[in-house]
Amino acid sequence: MNNYTLISIIICYLGVLFFIAFLAEKNSKSKWVNNSIVYSLSLAVYCSAWTYYGSVGIAANSGVSFLPIYLGPVIAAPIWIVVLRKIMRISKQHKISSLADFVSLRYGNNRFLGALITVVCVFGIVPYISLQLKAISETFEIMTDETSYVSKYIFDDSTFYIAVLLALFAAFFGTQSTDASDKHRGIVVTVAFESILKLVFFLIIGVYVTFFIFNGTSDIYNKMSMTPNFENLTKIDGLEAGFDWFFMMMISFIAVFLLPRQFQVSVLENNREKHLKQAIWMFPLYLLLFNVFVIFIAWAGKLTFGNEVNGEYFTLLLPLQHNNIFLALLVFLGGFSAVISMVVVSTLALSTMVSNNLIIPYGFLDKFIKGQPDKNSIYIKNIRRISIFCIIITAYIFYINFSIELSLYSIGLISFVIISQLAPSFFIGLFWNRGSSKAAIIGIIAGSFITFYTLVLPFTIEAFTGITDFTNHGLFNISVLKPYALFGIDFLSPPAHAFFWSMSLNVACYLVFSLSSKGNYRERNYAEMFVDSRNFSSLQDSALVWKGEAYVSDIKNVLNKFLGEERAQRALSLFFVKYKIPPNTQMADARLINFSEKLLTGSIGSASAKILIASAVKEEQISLVEVLKILEESKETIANNKLLLEKSEELSILALKLKKANEELIDKDKQKDEFLDTVAHELKTPITGIRASTELLIDEDDMPSEIKTEFLNNMLNDSDRLTRLINNILDFEKLAKGKHDLNIRQNSIKTTINYAIASVQQLAINKGVSIINDNLIDFRFSYDEDRIVQVLTNLLSNALKFTESGKGKITIEYKMINNMFEVYVIDNGKGISDEDFEHIFNKFYQSKNQNTIKPQGSGLGLAICKQIIEQHNGKIWAKKGNKNGATFVFKLPFN
Amino acid sequence: MKKRHEQKLVVLSLILFLLLNVPFILIFNISGQVFGIPTFYFSLFSIWLLSVIISFIVLRRHYE
Numbered sequence: 001m002n003n004y005t006l007i008s009i010i011i012c013y014l015g016v017l018f019f020i021a022f023l024a025e026k027n028s029k030s031k032w033v034n035n036s037i038v039y040s041l042s043l044a045v046y047c048s049a050w051t052y053y054g055s056v057g058i059a060a061n062s063g064v065s066f067l068p069i070y071l072g073p074v075i076a077a078p079i080w081i082v083v084l085r086k087i088m089r090i091s092k093q094h095k096i097s098s099l100a101d102f103v104s105l106r107y108g109n110n111r112f113l114g115a116l117i118t119v120v121c122v123f124g125i126v127p128y129i130s131l132q133l134k135a136i137s138e139t140f141e142i143m144t145d146e147t148s149y150v151s152k153y154i155f156d157d158s159t160f161y162i163a164v165l166l167a168l169f170a171a172f173f174g175t176q177s178t179d180a181s182d183k184h185r186g187i188v189v190t191v192a193f194e195s196i197l198k199l200v201f202f203l204i205i206g207v208y209v210t211f212f213i214f215n216g217t218s219d220i221y222n223k224m225s226m227t228p229n230f231e232n233l234t235k236i237d238g239l240e241a242g243f244d245w246f247f248m249m250m251i252s253f254i255a256v257f258l259l260p261r262q263f264q265v266s267v268l269e270n271n272r273e274k275h276l277k278q279a280i281w282m283f284p285l286y287l288l289l290f291n292v293f294v295i296f297i298a299w300a301g302k303l304t305f306g307n308e309v310n311g312e313y314f315t316l317l318l319p320l321q322h323n324n325i326f327l328a329l330l331v332f333l334g335g336f337s338a339v340i341s342m343v344v345v346s347t348l349a350l351s352t353m354v355s356n357n358l359i360i361p362y363g364f365l366d367k368f369i370k371g372q373p374d375k376n377s378i379y380i381k382n383i384r385r386i387s388i389f390c391i392i393i394t395a396y397i398f399y400i401n402f403s404i405e406l407s408l409y410s411i412g413l414i415s416f417v418i419i420s421q422l423a424p425s426f427f428i429g430l431f432w433n434r435g436s437s438k439a440a441i442i443g444i445i446a447g448s449f450i451t452f453y454t455l456v457l458p459f460t461i462e463a464f465t466g467i468t469d470f471t472n473h474g475l476f477n478i479s480v481l482k483p484y485a486l487f488g489i490d491f492l493s494p495p496a497h498a499f500f501w502s503m504s505l506n507v508a509c510y511l512v513f514s515l516s517s518k519g520n521y522r523e524r525n526y527a528e529m530f531v532d533s534r535n536f537s538s539l540q541d542s543a544l545v546w547k548g549e550a551y552v553s554d555i556k557n558v559l560n561k562f563l564g565e566e567r568a569q570r571a572l573s574l575f576f577v578k579y580k581i582p583p584n585t586q587m588a589d590a591r592l593i594n595f596s597e598k599l600l601t602g603s604i605g606s607a608s609a610k611i612l613i614a615s616a617v618k619e620e621q622i623s624l625v626e627v628l629k630i631l632e633e634s635k636e637t638i639a640n641n642k643l644l645l646e647k648s649e650e651l652s653i654l655a656l657k658l659k660k661a662n663e664e665l666i667d668k669d670k671q672k673d674e675f676l677d678t679v680a681h682e683l684k685t686p687i688t689g690i691r692a693s694t695e696l697l698i699d700e701d702d703m704p705s706e707i708k709t710e711f712l713n714n715m716l717n718d719s720d721r722l723t724r725l726i727n728n729i730l731d732f733e734k735l736a737k738g739k740h741d742l743n744i745r746q747n748s749i750k751t752t753i754n755y756a757i758a759s760v761q762q763l764a765i766n767k768g769v770s771i772i773n774d775n776l777i778d779f780r781f782s783y784d785e786d787r788i789v790q791v792l793t794n795l796l797s798n799a800l801k802f803t804e805s806g807k808g809k810i811t812i813e814y815k816m817i818n819n820m821f822e823v824y825v826i827d828n829g830k831g832i833s834d835e836d837f838e839h840i841f842n843k844f845y846q847s848k849n850q851n852t853i854k855p856q857g858s859g860l861g862l863a864i865c866k867q868i869i870e871q872h873n874g875k876i877w878a879k880k881g882n883k884n885g886a887t888f889v890f891k892l893p894f895n
Numbered sequence: 896m897k898k899r900h901e902q903k904l905v906v907l908s909l910i911l912f913l914l915l916n917v918p919f920i921l922i923f924n925i926s927g928q929v930f931g932i933p934t935f936y937f938s939l940f941s942i943w944l945l946s947v948i949i950s951f952i953v954l955r956r957h958y959e
Contacts, residue, residue: 067939074943075911078904078950081896217931234933235924242917249916277958280904281951288943295936 003144006332007158013333014165017340020193021173021186028185034271036278041192042265043283044199046073046256047290048128048342049135050412052198052335055291057312059298063233065493068245070291072252074284080276083257084266086430090533091267095602097180098349099263100357103422104607106429106530107437108523109597111607114357116444117422121260121353122391123448124418125346129395131411132339133159137399142316143332160396166343167392171385174348178377178562179602180356180384181268187344188269194337199290201334202315206293208327209300209318217296224299233299240491247496250503251416254423259416260349261342268349343392351387356605359383365608369615373564380603413495414455420499421447424510432514433527439513447506455498458483521545521627528631544597545627546590550617555588555596558616562603571599593617671842682725686718732860735867742784742871749821750778752785753812756792760800769800769808779814779821781894787868788892791876794861795825795888802829802886820874820891828885832878840878841866865890900957904950911946915939 024033032038051069058066087102096102099121104114137159173186214220224230236242256262266279301314309317315335319327360368360383368376424447425440458471474482484494486501519527525545552572559568575595576583593613600609693711697703703711757771764771792812799810813824832840841862869876869890876890913919923938932940 064935071915071939071943074946075908075915078908078911078946081901081904081954218928219931221928221931221933231926234926235935236917236920239917239921242921245920246916274958277954280954281947284943284950285947288940288947292940295933 003158006140006143009329009333010162010336013336014169014340017190017193018169021169021190024189025173025176025186028183033185033189036272036275037282038189038192039265039270039272039275040279040282040286041195042188042269043262043279044195044286045191045261045265045341045345046259047195047198047287047338048412049132049335049339051290052202052338053135053139053312053315054412055294056298056301056314057310059233059295060302060311060314064236065241065244065248066294067291068248069252070287072249072254073256073287075249076253076256077280077284080280083427083430085273085276086533087257087267088270088273090530091181093533094606095179095181095598097268097602097605098353098356099258099260099422100353101601101606102263102267103426103429103440104357105601106526107425107435107440108520108526109606109610110437110441110523111361111611113425113437113441113444114605114607115362116441118350118353118357120418120421120444120448122350124415125260125350126391126395127398127411128415129343129346129392130399131415132343133163133396133399135335136162136339138310139313139316139332139335142313142320143328159399163343163392163396166340167347167389169340170344170347170351170392171388174344174351174388175381175384178380180352181602183269183271184348187348188265191265191341191345194341195286198334198337199286201330202290203293205315205319205327205331205334206297208324210293210296213304213318213322214296214300220296220299220303223303227302233295243491244493244496247492247499248413251413251420251495251499254420254427255416258419258422258426259346260353260419261345264345264349343395347388347391350391351384354387354391355380355383357607359387360604361608361611365604365611368561368604369558369612371561373561376562377564377603410459410495414459417451417455417495417499417502418448421451421502421506423503424507428507428510429527429530431531433524433531434519435510435514435527436517436519437523438517438519439510442513443506443510446509447502450502450505451498454483454486454501455494458494521622525627525631528628544590544594545622545630546593546619547622548617548619550588550593552585552588552592554616555592555613558612559596559599562600571595588617679725679729683722686722686725689718690715728860728864732864732867735864735871742787744782744784746780746782747785747788748778748780749814749823750775752788753792753814753823755785756789756796757812759789759793760796763797763800764808764810767800767803767808768806769803769810771796772809772811775812775814779816779894781821781892783872783892784868787872791865791868791890792823792825794865798861798888799825799827799829799886803827804829816894817891819894821894822889822891824879825888826882826885827887831882831884832886837878837880841876896958900953903953903957907946907949907953911942914942 027033055066055069090096091102094105096105100114100117103117104110107113137157140158170187174184176182176184176186210217210220214223224233236245257266297314297318298311301309301311301318304318304321305314315331316328319325319331360380364379364383368379371379421444424443425435429435429440462468462471471482471484473479480487482490484490484497486497489497489500492500529544556568556572559571563571573583575581575592576585579591597606597609597613600612604612693715697708697711753773753775757773761771796810800808803810807828809828811824811826813826815822866876869892872892874890874892876888879887879889881887923935925934927934929937
């Protein structure tokens with residue numbers, strides 16, 4: 001492929017990435033940018049060119065040992081729910097902006113520790129970045145077929161320009177805000193996008209090689225199994241190699257937490273904890289997909305090319321061999337994506353560390369105190385931008401002078417081992433409150449020294465001079481000091497060996513020095529905050545114990561320098577409102593100190609923040625015991641407050657319940673009064689009639705006999721009415737107490753309905769209301785016929801009561817649903833008002849609409865119906881939705 | 896997520912750590928192939944996939 005074509009493709013691709021980053025930055029609140037899939041994919045920045053090309057090389061040449069690099073993260077992913085979540089919470093609470101910030105804050109804002117971690121990270125990561133540049137340069141050469149061409153000058157080398165473009169990208173999207181703890185959505189989204197590309201392209205080439213060039217997996221396996229040494233490629237070579245395997249896994253386990261780029265995407269760029277829900281299973285799945293085809297590509301390459309070419313580039317060489325330029329281009333772009341995301345995120349993370357933990361605290365603080373807010377902010381951004389360029393250029397220089405001869409795998413592993421030195425102070429410090437800064441510093445230095453001696457030094461000497469004396473005979477020819485076989489442990493691979501020795505010494509130093517000396521009070525204060533983060537997050541700003549003299553105005557001056565007057569004022573007023581402190585307070589307390597330190601941390605790092613604030617205040621020394629006592633007390637106060645709050649909530653719920661019960665009682669009482677009134681009225685009417693007739697009969701002796709008979713008949717009717725009423729009340733009482741036994745038999749529902757209709761037919765005819773019952777099918781089942789007739793009669797007479805005379809129409813329907821027999825009584829009367837629906841079946845209830853007219857009936861009818869139906873284990877209700885009247889339904893079990 | 900369910904994931908991680916290391920890993924360290932995939936790789940990939948499925952199920956049920 002032509003040189004210029006490829007360059008223009010690269011430029012176009014970079015343009016697309018700029019565009020995506022720009023869009024994401026612009027819509028940084030949108031759900032397309034902030035979701036768990038983007039988060040999970042951004043974690044895949046773990047898969048750099050090393051994964052993309054290096055794994056294949058290892059699989060082809062030395063077999064299974066490429067796998068532990070991915071198995072470590074697979075083991076780590078499930079415990080993210082505990083560990084990573086804790087780290088996220090602490091980071092959010094303290095506005096952490098880098099790994100160095102995190103660790104140094106844990107050890108009481110220790111400035112030296114922060115700087116040390118930064119240096120370790122730079123030494124670990126810069127060669128790693130150069131390895132990525134090497135991958136670009138070499139794949140570029142393969143693509144353009146310019147193996148003979150060697151660039152003589154830097155400015156002649158396309159890799160240099162690509163490196164500069166990447167630095168531009170990182171500088172542009174990485175330093176939009178002075179506060180480094182702000183999210184960089186643009187970068188994260190491009191990383192996620194690239195993660196998709198690299199996986200898809202890798203899978204495409206995997207399928208192409210396995211199923212198109214060869215005839216599937218079995219074909220490759222069978223052909224490969226003919227080659228010598230095949231066994232070694234498919235198995236762990238004995239127990240000693242097993243140790244190697246174990247140490248590699250430990251290294252990658254640590255790396256997935258502590259590589260600056262991983263810390264950046266997994267902790268600092270995370271904006272919602274719940275993204276973990278997807279990430280914990282998606283990330284291992286992503287890694288699995290990436291590894292499935294590795295061996296087949298490796299073997300296919302080996303079968304095609306033998307040992308002639310570098311196994312790392314089989315992915316590219318295989319499609320080129322078959323003249324499939326397009327596929328090769330895809331592979332190239334996939335690898336390119338892997339490189340870009342790794343380089344950009346790593347330099348971003350490193351530049352924040354370099355500026356916030358190295359340059360600013362060790363040189364620029366005085367300048368900032370004198371400077372203007374706007375200038376300070378520009379200074380800070382510029383320091384980061386320059387750091388980004390320096391890091392990438394250093395990596396480029398390293399690549400030119402150094403890594404041309406070395407494989408992707410070996411440099412990658414050296415980086416991992418160097419970064420692992422941070423693990424003891426990071427992990428143990430997270431769960432053990434006695435770990436001290438002194439111990440952390442000693443541990444890291446000791447571990448790094450061992451790594452340097454056992455890994456970096458021999459490696460460098462061999463790469464530069466080609467002389468292997470040092471490796472083979474040890475320092476001063478002392479054989480116990482052989483760098484790859486310290487004290488005779490010679491069965492491990494160099495990285496595993498270096499990891500084993502450095503980590504043992506590191507952990508030992510950390511533990512011993514932590515226990516042998518007591519940390520200072522401030523250190524212990526932060527230790528408690530980190531270890532017991534769940535409890536301390538509720539304490540918020542009062543979690544820091546501080547004693548001394550400080551003026552609000554002094555602190556405000558410091559804040560002004562970095563945030564600008566307006567933002568500082570806004571932040572302070574928020575603070576005053578939050579803690580209900582009068583805004584004209586003169587003296588600052590511990591909370592304000594803590595709050596201001598946090599505000600500054602994002603911009604200039606935690607160590608510098610501490611120094612700056614300390615310069616503005618007069619702090620008194622307090623003893624460790626005092627600190628712990630105060631912390632304990634404030635924790636108790638919080639706990640007590642929480643308890644009180646819970647109690648008062650309980651009480652208010654109880655009060656609400658009581659109130660409701662009381663209201664119900666009052667309502668019932670009122671209903672009962674109304675009912676008694678109605679009953680008295682109903683009882684009084686017939687009695688008045690009887691009394692009047694009796695009086696007349698007594699007074700008028702010469703009454704004609706027909707009139708006398710009429711009077712007597714009236715009396716009889718009234719007595720009947722009286723009896724009915726009293727029976728009703730007695731009936732209801734019986735039913736309500738459940739005393740009434742049902743007389744259940746097999747009955748025909750059709751007959752029952754006819755009975756009920758017959759008993760109200762005369763009334764209906766008198767009122768001109770038609771009762772329609774055109775059900776054809778008869779059902780026979782068990783119920784108490786008299787009682788059901790009573791229910792039906794009641795419903796029918798209710799319907800009669802509320803329909804207009806002359807126009808009224810009452811329909812009876814029934815049907816079987818789910819082994820229940822449902823009967824509908826539908827009328828076209830005035831219907832049921834919404835407020836009545838709930839209460840209509842309550843005893844004593846009379847519709848409020850009846851206030852205008854004389855109450856009709858005793859208010860017991862429907863209540864009796866309900867009792868009867870419920871005794872049958874059925875249900876009765878008024879159906880909503882009938883606009884032209886009322887619908888009553890009851891259902892009975894069909895058996 | 897309740898502590899008990901969090902601990903399920905921690906235990907999963909522990910089991911993976913044991914299973915994917917010596918000496919347990921040597922159980923799968925045999926020659927042969929399944930669908931053209933060497934047995935060693937095939938077993939590792941299966942454990943890997945299984946762990947993904949288990950964490951997916953635990954998280955889907957219990958993460959709130």
